[in-house]
Amino acid sequence: MAACIFCKIVKGEIPSFKLFESDKVLAFLDIQPLSKGHALVIPKQHGEKLVDIGDDALAEILPVVKKLAAASGAENYNVLQNNGRLAHQEVGHVHFHMIPKPNATEGLG
Ligand code: 5GP
Numbered sequence: 001m002a003a004c005i006f007c008k009i010v011k012g013e014i015p016s017f018k019l020f021e022s023d024k025v026l027a028f029l030d031i032q033p034l035s036k037g038h039a040l041v042i043p044k045q046h047g048e049k050l051v052d053i054g055d056d057a058l059a060e061i062l063p064v065v066k067k068l069a070a071a072s073g074a075e076n077y078n079v080l081q082n083n084g085r086l087a088h089q090e091v092g093h094v095h096f097h098m099i100p101k102p103n104a105t106e107g108l109g
């Protein structure tokens with residue numbers, strides 16, 4: 001979709017810090033991270049809500065989340081998908097947040 005910001009990221013028309021890419025899925029850092037390593041995993045094909053996305057692309061998302069967590073060393077993290085405006089979805093292209101929790105020892109001492 002021409003006006004969609006995440007479609008523009010997929011096409012390289014807007015810069016992003018890419019973390020993973022396959023035929024169906026792209027992962028990149030969130031521009032306003034809630035914690036260090038906050039990533040977004042999206043199907044490359046445009047769709048606003050989960051119901052608009054094929055099961056084949058959706059099936060790739062959680063394995064990518066696991067890979068990102070392993071690569072970044074995140075042991076504790078939240079996976080979040082806001083599905084629809086009333087559920088606080090701001091960007092109308094399906095995306096899953098992977099939000100690492102800092103390790104309990106970080107920032108102590
Ligand atoms: P939502 O509330 O829709 O689940 O979250 C949208 C997320 O997309 C937000 O965390 C926001 O920071 C992120 N975001 C919005 N625009 C851009 C952008 O142009 N680049 C990147 N990397 N992230 C974006």
Ligand code: ZN
Pocket residue numbers: 001004005006007008045046047092093
């Ligand atoms: Zn899109």
